[in-house]
Amino acid sequence: MLFFHCFDPKSGNFMVTPHSLPSNLPRWQTVNFIVHLVTSSDPEHDVPVLVVDVKDDAWIDRADTRLKADDQIHQWFDAMLADSPLPRLWGLSLLGMSLRVYVGDVAARTVEPAFTDHSGPSRTLSDNLLEGAWNIDILSEEGFAKIKEIVADIIGNAATLVGA
Numbered sequence: 070m071l072f073f074h075c076f077d078p079k080s081g082n083f084m085v086t087p088h089s090l091p092s093n094l095p096r097w098q099t100v101n102f103i104v105h106l107v108t109s110s111d112p113e114h115d116v117p118v119l120v121v122d123v124k125d126d127a128w129i130d131r132a133d134t135r136l137k138a139d140d141q142i143h144q145w146f147d148a149m150l151a152d153s154p155l156p157r158l159w160g161l162s163l164l165g166m167s168l169r170v171y172v173g174d175v176a177a178r179t180v181e182p183a184f185t186d187h188s189g190p191s192r193t194l195s196d197n198l199l200e201g202a203w204n205i206d207i208l209s210e211e212g213f214a215k216i217k218e219i220v221a222d223i224i225g226n227a228a229t230l231v232g233a
Contacts, residue, residue: 101145106154106227117149118223119159126165135199136187138162139169143184146173150180155226159219167203168212170219 104119122142128134142162150158150173160171160180173180185199205212 103149104223106230116152116154117158118153118155118227119161119219120145120149120171121161121163123163124165126167129164129167129203132194132196132198132200135164135202136185136194138164139185139199139202142169142171143180146171146180150175150178154230155223157222157226159223161219162203163207164203166207168205168207168215169203170205170215 101120101122103117103121106116106118120142122138122145124134124138128138139162142160146158146160153173153175156175158173158175160173162169162171169182171180171182182202187194187198205215207216
C-alpha cells in the first residue's frame with residue numbers, strides 16, 4: 070500500500086506491479102514489486118524506476134541469505150538498469166523491517182552499494198558477511214525520510230521526462 074500512496078496510479082504516470090524474479094532464480098523467492106514509469110499506452114514500453122525486493126526477517130540472521138538477497142537485487146539491476154530513462158534506478162531490499170537502499174547510475178552503468186563478491190577457493194562465508202548492511206528501520210524517521218527522498222527523486226525526474 071505504501072507504494073500505491075507514493076506513486077498514485079490515478080496520475081497515469083506510474084504503475085506498481087508485483088513481479089517475478091529473473092527466470093534463473095527459484096520461484097519460491099518471488100515477493101517483489103517494480104514501479105514502472107508509464108511512457109505510452111503500450112505496457113511493453115513502461116520502464117522501471119524502482120525495484121523492491123521483500124524477504125522475511127529470517128533472511129537477516131545468516132550470511133548466506135544476506136549474500137543471496139544482495140545478489141538477487143543486483144540481478145534485477147543487471148536486467149533493468151539499461152532500460153531506465155531516468156538518471157537513477159532505485160532499489161529497496163527489505164529483510165523484515167530492515168532496509169538497504171541501492172541506486173544505479175544509468176549513464177555510468179554502476180550500482181551502489183557494489184555487489185559483494187564471494188567467489189574464490191574458499192566457499193566458507195564469514196558469519197559477519199554483510200552484517201549491518203540492512204541498517205535502516207523502514208518504520209523509523211530515518212526510513213521515512215529515505216523513502217521520501219527516493220520518491221521525490223523519481224517523481225522529479227519523471228516529471229521532466231513525461232511533462233507531468
